[in-house]
Amino acid sequence: MVKIGVLGGYRGTSMINYCAASSGKAKVVAICDNNPEVLERQKKIHDGEDITFYGDFNDFIEHDMDAVVLANYANEHAPFAIRCLKKGLHVFSEVLPCQCMAEAVELIEAAEESGKVYAYGENYCFMPVPREMRRLYKEGRIGEIEYAEGEYIHNCESIWPSITYGERDHWRNRMFATFYCTHSLGPMIHISGLRPVSVVGFEGTKNERRIRSGSFSGQFGIEMVTLENGAILKSIHGDLYTNSIWYAVYGSKGRMEADREAAGVSDTLYLNADRYSGEYSDHPDVGAFDVSEKNDVIRRFGHGGSDYYIMDAFVDKINGVDNADVIDVYEAMDMFIPGLLAYRSVLNGGAPVAVPDLRDPAVRDKYRDDRACCDPKVAKEQLLPSFSKGNPDIPDSVYDEIKRRWEAEKNDGAYVKAAMSQGSLK
């Protein structure tokens, strides 16, 4: 049984629930959150269980455990992952893997030196449709990828109080438009198994809704990515009014796509393969297929059951299952670096930027001191604005109002609902 510690008590709930459903494969032994309210809530939920609770990561990391789940702030995963790997712990990292190129290099090297499992938690790859798309792609059903699109559009205005708490400097307020790119880009990378070689970035410049919520960035980000075989990917993510999770992959022998889903998960996959075989009307590879999760327990997990599968693969990998479908540290960077560098492209008037392959140690030196990002603690003199045209002035009253709404939500029980909406077991 794999002993797991969880850092971060909001999204971390999903991984805690996985352990409970894992039929003895994994067990949560420690939970850490430096927000006393969050820790208190976890204590209440797990009253009587053999779990130790920590408010300080320095104490938590000393606990007797095999692996750590990092569900802390999205821009702070790399330093915690590196510390855990150096301590000999396996690491499951929530999105994103790091926030700058220097951290990417440090993280890769820590994973290599540790020999431990590093698994990137890009659960959208394991939603019913992208998961089935990968299986079909590997079978060669649509031939070789030529073009693909991925969308992760989430209008978060109504839930912004419950996910930023009125904190001006919360990472969701400070991130740049192309930062949170792996929900849209990741599945296309995982399906194709190919490496990105260059990117052009775009930033949605209308950001009134963002400013109203307290966020500095452009409204949405786009990465146009070229893969090593010449295929082009379009990845769009961020805030448009109507939500969408959607993927389409065009190959040399056909196309597969999801039904566009506004509420969370798509269960239908449209396949149009071998269109010109002369058997179009009754060809088995043409049609709409229900790929919804059939297992009742797994279906109850967030994001169409993907929250279960991604943790299950991590635990299997630790247990020596060689073909467990984990996203390793190199693939994590293939999913993330295009978004990071897309913003450089935006800041440079839309010029293409080469995406380096950090698998090659010789390539790494160029990036060891590249700390450009939107987090002043890490970037220091390389600090980038969160919005390419300069950060908007947002008055304190915006955050006061968000905080007021958050307090009110907590008091009427929406607090729990908000945690659930982050992908916990419903």
Ligand SMILES: NC(=O)c1ccc[n+]([C@@H]2O[C@H](COP(=O)([O-])OP(=O)(O)OC[C@H]3O[C@@H](n4cnc5c(N)ncnc54)[C@H](O)[C@@H]3O)[C@@H](O)[C@H]2O)c1
């Ligand atoms: N894959 C998905 O579908 C999905 C969905 C939601 C969130 N997430 C990811 O989960 C992560 C957490 O997001 P969230 O929504 O839970 O909100 P969040 O980032 O606001 O919460 C992080 C939690 O970690 C705690 N924390 C942060 N730094 C800490 C430290 N040094 N020591 C102890 N505790 C610390 C905070 O107190 C907070 O409770 C992010 O990386 C986010 O991108 C992923």
